[in-house]
Amino acid sequence: MLNRLLHTEVTRADNALRKIFNWKQTPGQDAYKHYFKTFDQSINQNVSKHFFTWFFQNINIDHFTLDIDSTIMTRYGSQLGAKKGYNPKKKDRISHHLLIAFVGELRMVANFWLRSGNSSSVNNFTDFLAETLSIFSDKKIGLVRLDLGFCQKDVFDY
Template sequence: QNDPLVNEFDISVKEPETVSRFLGNFNFKTTQMFRDINFKVFKKLLTKSKLTSITIDIDSSVINVEGHQEGASKGYNPKKLGNRCYNIQFAFCDELKAYVTGFVRSGNTYTANGAAEMIKEIVANIKSDDLEILFRMDSGYFDEKIIETIESLGCKYLIKAKSYSTLTSQATNSSIVFVKGEEGRETTELYTKLVKWEKDRRFVVSRVLKPEKERAQLSLLEGSEYDYFFFVTNTTLLSEKVVIYYEKRGNAENYIKEAKYDMAVGHLLLKSFWANEAVFQMMMLSYNLFLLFKFDSLDSSEYRQQIKTFRLKYVFLAAKIIKTARYVIMKLSENYPYKGVYEKCLV
């Protein structure tokens, strides 16, 4: 409220208590409305992009809390062991760097809980005849229910599998041949199923030579000098391409970090669970609106810039406020290197 620029342009800033009281009125129904709005904003961005195929990464992340917020509980929390937390489920479109949907969960929620329902919701909201969707997930989502859901919706999937003995025993069999691809990765394929699965599926296996110190330890097991990684997929990508495509999933982790630290998603401090869910949805709405702004107003080279980079280039500026009889003018430095881009954004 004491910011001179805020005062100059007469921007109304509500007291924290007023905002907190407003957010405290949210419930499941009203927060779901925010989720619907987020779907619409994403669809607008998707339409503008004219993409015919997209990759949706589903992942979860822990948000620590320090008070007694509703729904927070002790769960998997590698940074603050034993601390109460929330567990947020995210879905991002890799090609657009955009938030598709997500929701806040209790801290003790298992990674894959609610994923199948989320996938159904995503497909119902954005799928069209001319759009192909591939869902990419880590081993926390390696579950036949999730796979069957994606298959029933006519979509593709690429999921890192857990190294169950059913898979490792086949991959280390002496009859299995690994082939080195153009990028140097050694891969092979299995068409198999786990014990309780209904049908065989395609598994791509990648093996990586262990460090020399580990290999120096004698072992009687066949293939013990390698680490093995398994991926289940219904794509037609070549084996090595499957591994390379999965490795790009790291982008989603960067998007989550950007949301947590640059959009303050990592700070859900209100007592009400639904108030915190509403704050989360509004933050992610701002995130996508910012992407829309960049898509419409900036060069394509600027689109994937992180929010903190954008702030340094276009927000944290030295400028003068000059008043005339009719106007209030913000005057930038003559040496400001991004002046042309800045002026273009204001048109």
């Protein structure tokens, strides 16, 4: 019980956060929870892109490896966008099919998309790649590594 209380209120004692936003007092976890509950998938994606772009523009790395993979997340209950699709571990369960891009040298996520479980690995991949590349602006990618699920002519042409 004590660990849970500490976890949910850790932001209230965060002086760095208070100074960054010039707040007199830092809100507790419930204030953040209520605020972020109003975000839909579009807002989440725009906020994520903004922070990823800021991070990679402000880090001193100009030449790196981009790893892109997809993975299945099994869902339970009623989750927005979750659908039945290929799910090797939990057949006939609803899921999301994530696309995730990583910067290998930093072991940092560079972008991700949460797609419905009935999407294939390559579904909307070139749009995802274009968005991911825009995050890096003028930085150079030395190598792009993809798994077998992305081996299609339109991907290689792009």
